[in-house]
Amino acid sequence: MSVTRLTRAEAEGEMATLEGWEFSREGEAIRRFFKFADFVEAWGFMNRVALLAEKADHHPEWSNVYNRVEIELTTHDCDGLSHRDFELASAIDALMR
Numbered sequence: 622m623s624v625t626r627l628t629r630a631e632a633e634g635e636m637a638t639l640e641g642w643e644f645s646r647e648g649e650a651i652r653r654f655f656k657f658a659d660f661v662e663a664w665g666f667m668n669r670v671a672l673l674a675e676k677a678d679h680h681p682e683w684s685n686v687y688n689r690v691e692i693e694l695t696t697h698d699c700d701g702l703s704h705r706d707f708e709l710a711s712a713i714d715a716l717m718r
């Protein structure tokens with residue numbers, strides 16, 4: 622599916638709407654670290670993110686160690702950041718509220 626890669630300026634504009642995310646991979650991805658009380662909480666969060674990702678057909682690159690989850694978002698279809706990454710990031714943030 623074709624998707625447009627955002628310019629750095631566009632990505633910075635999108636970043637300004639998020640909290641807790643940072644650029645990674647030289648601006649080709651965004652990343653956020655989450656910490657929970659324990660593994661069960663982390664796993665529950667990952668389950669909710671997995672459902673969001675599947676619904677959006679946009680999937681995170683992530684890892685989990687006990688109560689920590691690291692999520693990195695990038696768009697493979699454009700080799701960089703697209704609006705899809707920011708939409709998923711804000712949907713993930715909404716889970717935390």
Ligand SMILES: C[C@H](O)[C@H](O)[C@H]1CNC2=NC(N)=NC(=O)C2=N1
Pocket residue numbers: 622678679680681694695696697698699
């Ligand atoms: C065919 C399918 O829509 C694509 O491969 C989707 C699936 N999930 C995806 N996830 C991510 N992170 N980037 C993509 O470009 C992407 N593309």
